[in-house]
Amino acid sequence: MNHAFILRIASVVFLFVLSPALTASDQRDASLKARFAAASATYERSIDLLEADSSEGVRLLDTSIAEFRGIAATLDGTSAALEFNLGNAYFHRGDLGLAILHYRRAERFDRSLPGLRSNLALARSRVQPIDESAGDAEGLPRRIGVFLSAAWSFTAGAWLVAALWSVGWILALLRATGIATMPRWLILSPIAFSVLLAGVLFYASSEPSLQIGVVVDEAVIARTGPGERSYPPVFASPIPTGTELTIEEVRAGWLYVRFPNGRTAWVPAEGIGIL
Incomplete structure (x- = not known):
C-alpha cells in the first residue's frame, strides 16, 4: 500500500463521519455541508489524477485547498476537520511544512482523529535533519566576532547581567573592605539577588505559553x-x-x-x- 493511499483512506473515513457535525455547528450557513462535500470530492478527484502524474490533478488539489480555506473563512475560524484535510492536501502537494503545520493544528482540536497520528508521523519522517555544520562563523577570530555581535535573547541577556552584576559587586566590596571585615549582608545581597532573578527567569522560561x-x-x-x-x-x-x-x-x-x-x-x- 503506497503512502498516497494511506492518506486517502484516513481522509475519506473522517470526512464521512464529520460532515453532519459541521452542519450542526453552523446553522447560519445552510450550504456549508454541500461546500464541504464538494471540497472533499475535489480532493478525491485530485488524488486519482495525481497517481497518473497529471497536471490536472495538481490544479484540482490547489482548488480543494482554496475551497477548504474558504469554508474556514465562512466559519470565521477553523476546525479539526478542516485542518486535517488541509494537512492531507498539502502533503500530496509536496509541501511538508504546511502539511505538518495543519496536522499539528488539528491535534489541538482532537488528538484522537482517525489517521491523524499516522499521517503526521509519515510527514515528519520525510523532513530532512538540520545540517549542523557551522555557517560563516569559522575560525577563532570569526567566532569571537560572532559572539560579540550576537543578539541575545531576553532570558540569556538577563542571566548575563545578573552574573556580571554579582561578580562586580563582590569584587568591589572585597577591594573596598576586605573579606575579613565585610559584613555578611554585603556578601549575601548579590547572591540573594541572583537567586531571585534565577527564580523569575525559570518561571518565565517554564511558562506553557511558549x-x-x-x-x-x-x-x-x-x-x-x-x-x-x-x-x-x-x-x-x-x-x-x-x-x-x-x-x-x-x-x-x-x-x-x-x-x-x-x-x-x-x-x-x-x-x-x-x-
Whole structure:
C-alpha cells in the first residue's frame, strides 16, 4: 500500500463521519455541508489524477485547498476537520511544512482523529535533519566576532547581567573592605539577588505559553541575531521545511527559536507558521 493511499483512506473515513457535525455547528450557513462535500470530492478527484502524474490533478488539489480555506473563512475560524484535510492536501502537494503545520493544528482540536497520528508521523519522517555544520562563523577570530555581535535573547541577556552584576559587586566590596571585615549582608545581597532573578527567569522560561512553530519556507536561514546583514548564519544550510521549533521570543519581523536539537537562533518570522 503506497503512502498516497494511506492518506486517502484516513481522509475519506473522517470526512464521512464529520460532515453532519459541521452542519450542526453552523446553522447560519445552510450550504456549508454541500461546500464541504464538494471540497472533499475535489480532493478525491485530485488524488486519482495525481497517481497518473497529471497536471490536472495538481490544479484540482490547489482548488480543494482554496475551497477548504474558504469554508474556514465562512466559519470565521477553523476546525479539526478542516485542518486535517488541509494537512492531507498539502502533503500530496509536496509541501511538508504546511502539511505538518495543519496536522499539528488539528491535534489541538482532537488528538484522537482517525489517521491523524499516522499521517503526521509519515510527514515528519520525510523532513530532512538540520545540517549542523557551522555557517560563516569559522575560525577563532570569526567566532569571537560572532559572539560579540550576537543578539541575545531576553532570558540569556538577563542571566548575563545578573552574573556580571554579582561578580562586580563582590569584587568591589572585597577591594573596598576586605573579606575579613565585610559584613555578611554585603556578601549575601548579590547572591540573594541572583537567586531571585534565577527564580523569575525559570518561571518565565517554564511558562506553557511558549508558541510552537513550523518552518514553511524553503529558504529560512538561522542567524545569530535579528538581521540579514549584521548577523551571520548559524548553520551552513537553510533550515529544512517542516522542521518544528519552539518560539521563545518575538521581535520586529524576527523570532528567537529553539530547534529540536537544542540549538537556538534567530529566524525571519515570515518563514514560520505558528500553531
